Amino acid sequence: MAKEYNIEMQTLFLRMMVTDAELYTRVTNIMNPENFDRRIKPVAEFMVEHCSKYATMPEPTQIKASTGIDIDPIPELESGHHDWFLEEFETFTRRQELERAILKSADLLEKGDFDPVEKLIKDAVQISLQRDMGTDYFADPRARLIALKSNNGQNSTGWPNVDKKLYGGFNRGELQIFAGGSGSGKSLFLQNLAVNWSQAGLNGAYITLELNEGLCSMRIDSMMTDISTRDIFKDIDNVELKVKIMAKKAGNLRIKYMPAQSTVNDIRAYCKELQIQTGVRLDFLCVDYLDLLMPVSVKVSPSDLFVKDKFVSEELRNLAKELNLLFVTASQLNRSAVDEIEFDHSHISGGISKINTADNVFAILTSRSMRERGQYQLQLMKTRSSSGVGQKIELAFNVETLRITDIDIDEEHTYNPLPSGNDIMSKLKAQHPLTVSSSNGIMSPAGPQGLNSGPGSRLQAMLKSLK
Secondary structure, rough: OOOOOHHHHHHHHHHHHHHHHHHHHHHHOOOOOOHHHOOOOHHHHHHHHHHHHHHHOOOOOHHHHHHHOOOOOOOOHHHHHHHHHHHHHHHHHHHHHHHHOOOOOOOHHHHHOOHHHHHHHHHHHHOOOOOOOOOOOOOOOHHHHHHHHHHHOOEOOOHHHHHOOOOOHHHHHHHEEEOOOOOOHHHHHHHHHHHHHHHHOOOOEEOOOOHHHHHHHEEEEEHHHHHOOOOOOOOOOHHHHHHHHHHHHOEEEEEEEEOOOHHHHHHHHHHHHHHHHOOOOEEEEEEHHHHOOOOOOOOOOOOOOHHHHHHHHHHHHHHHHHHHHHHEEEEOHHOOOOOOOOOHHHEEEEOEEEEEEEEEEEEEEEEOOOOOHOOOEEEEEEOOOOOOOOOEEEEEEEOOOOOOEOOHHHHHHOOOOOHHHHHHHHHHHHHOOOEEOOOOEEEEEEOOEEEEOOHHHHHHHHHHHHH
């Protein structure tokens, strides 16, 4: 393999592409005239421009007339030459792009602009030709479906009614968003999911950009042990015992506080460091919450919510895909959603940008009276894995332990109408039938002893005494 890509080697690349236009087509996605020596760069620019405009490779005479440089075809190219060209041209392009990225990074570092550096280097290193030919749909349907089920890593949410609407649960590498107003329980939903997955044996981390680690941990203590939050400090010994027993069969769970305006790079670095220090690979990640993060790739004003949330959402989804995680976060609903009982995309703070990126979006419908009655409701605002958009899911909420659990499906759809006035009167008549005395016409309830018992009989006796 060539070590130095001098002008002779670069000229050879251009000659081979002129000889066989198919070679140019196969490297179009990584072809960049900036990578070529300045003496033959006009040829590469002319080739790219001509192919883009006319969809055909220019003839050597055209190249000579336009650039003044001779690029002669190579007779009798064979398939082995093609393989050599593809391998060498990919390495050449990656090397040139990386060199240019390093030089640009040095300028950014001098200016103190650190965030774009990683992306520049990463993009250069990841340059490659298209070798993945995709899925052969008809080849092996059974193996394809089994691979999808295994590789996608679908996991239950711990709430059967939610799983039913999603055709099984959440998939790894996807972005799930729970949207709610201030105080609606966004953090509670993320913490309950962390508990559900931990109890199912999965390893994960709960990253909070709002609450401190101690408070989050205390809430999870209550959820894990079924001990009321107000009794946690009164019964520390019992809490400790139950948590230690739970730890023997549950997965690892880390609670980590990060300051607001942290970036996805901060989260990525934490996940990597956690894996290195503990040897535990994360299965899920809960980030509380998306609106408090800042993008890595561009500098955006915190007041420009639409653009900021667009980039943050894309970076979070890329992180979930990169680390192959079950990933869930939360977002704020705007002021217009306060008095609504049906939510749509316009109620999401920052606009539709984050919804476009997310795979599943749930709106949290609740009120103080609902929470006191032990009720929560989720509305599916978006889902890519099912047809449940617009449907609502009832969930039970324990005010004492903060635990959100499933409601029995039959119970969820049972409707108990309030009794009407006629129904109430009928019940009263059935329980206290009135009879009329034939002697004086006075009505009295018919009890076990007829007219001789109860208030009616005493009233009759009193009236007789007055006479």
